Amino acid sequence: MSPQVLEPQAPETTSVIGIDLSIDRSMLPTIAEHGPAVVIRHASKVFSKKKRRTLPFRRTPEEPQKAVRALDDISLEVQRNEIFGILGANGSGKSTLIRLISTLLIPDSGEITVFGYDVQANEMQVKRLINRVSVEASFFKKLSPMENLLYAMRLYGRTGEDLRSEITTILGGLGIKADRINAPLEQMSRGMQQKVAIARAFLTSPVLLLLDEPTTGLDPRSKKDVQKFVHELRDRHDATIVICSHDMDEAEALCDRIAIMDDGQLIAIGTVEELKQLVRERDGLASPSLEDVFIALTGRNLTDDHEDNPAEAA
């Protein structure tokens, strides 16, 4: 039997969210046409961790505060429309970096801008441009997806008669049945809750989406849905995505470039191929996987835990 020549398949065009929702960005702060999406210059963050006292109300001189350097002089740029990955073990500082960009933390030193807006001086403009999906879905557990999303949309200034139908449509597109939309969120699986979290982020029309381990603990099907959604958000809605992940396959499949962090420091940055090439040349590995790259550059596995980093515990 002669070998069959396969026709190249057309790229999949089916939308994860099922419909082509138009994002209204007319109320967003104006952003310059050129320049990077995120610029981080020499950002550092140290947390002091109090030692437990042996006697109440008594601080003895031999109990100094323990300082944890969560971020150590980090500088990087994320380009517009890029899917940028941050890889690091627990406590490496990646969540601290995300929290600094999302205005939940103030850096000790350095400068961070989002589309030209400084995260401290122009906090409100930055907040309007971003949204974040974290490892925990973070909802009011007794409220339904509809009630939780209505709250989020109103906070972001969304209004109009069609909010409810918009929410129903996007949740339906993410595979959430109509009878679950008005039931308490606590009755949903973690995968479903994470999909509601993604819908929440999408409905607030972010220009920069920060994803902090969004697929941790999800089943393979839900993981794939989230990954398709990330691509769709970038390709169809012109968003820039920063994603922290533990998952090497996910990072390799999704990210245009990857930053590897260890102990609060930026170890390497580049495309997957550039990082592999770096390790090929440096360590003589013939065809390293991304995991080999990570181990070679940091000397540890992704599953290793660093010393306690208070901001990474969230």
Add this chain to the structure above:
Amino acid sequence: MSQARSLSPVATLGREARASYAFVERNWNLTKRYWGWEIAFLIYSAASSMSIMFIGKAQGDQDTQLLLFLAIGTLVWSYLNSVFMNMAEMIAWERWEGTIEYTMMAPINRLTHMVGQSIFAIIYGIIRSALLLGVLAMFFDINLRGANLVGALLTIVIGSLSFIGFGIIGAVLPLLFPEKGEQMTFIISSILLLVSGVYYPIDVLPGWMQALSTISPATYVLDAMRAAILDGTGTIDLLPKMLPLLVIGLITVPLGMAVFGYFERYAKRTGRLKRSG
């Protein structure tokens, strides 16, 4: 440098009003979903208020003035404490739910956040106190003939302002002390209850407690409410009693906002603004 799109003042006000409404709607939905808790709290409040009223009744069946004195105390305190706790628990509640980061990350003015929270606190407090009044009216002779109800209403509205201010200051405690901040707010409310003459005249207190009562807004609310309801004092004549309330409110609300803003930044510097403690 990018530029913020500027909105007209009317558009800005409309946007902030919608964002404020987000908190009213959310809290209303939470109240509905936690209806079992609400019933439990209402039964607890009703039983506490009735216990106080029975103590009054035990002093003599004919002393309706004493009963009314106690009824005003328990109802006003129920309302003011509800407003205070609604404000003071706003951070603790969100931390417990795990939503604090999302709310603090949202592009809304903190004043808008507080206004929404305050509107709900007032509506919730009024409904709860009205239900409590209904329960007390079933068991006791609460005679409001001759009472200046307009003056009483005005007093409670002005009094709410200062309790909102105290509540905002109280909300800082769960921001700073994730594990014990909520419990620390009980200290504020219990001291206000102790020194403000809720169930007894101020002059039975030791001198130093009487001094504390002069800075408690509940003292002035109760004084004006009792004058309006027990004595039927006219609204104009109530104004001098309301003046200290207005002053305390005008001081504590901006002070609360400033204190909250300062400690919000502190929480962001020290990494305390997160879902877990």
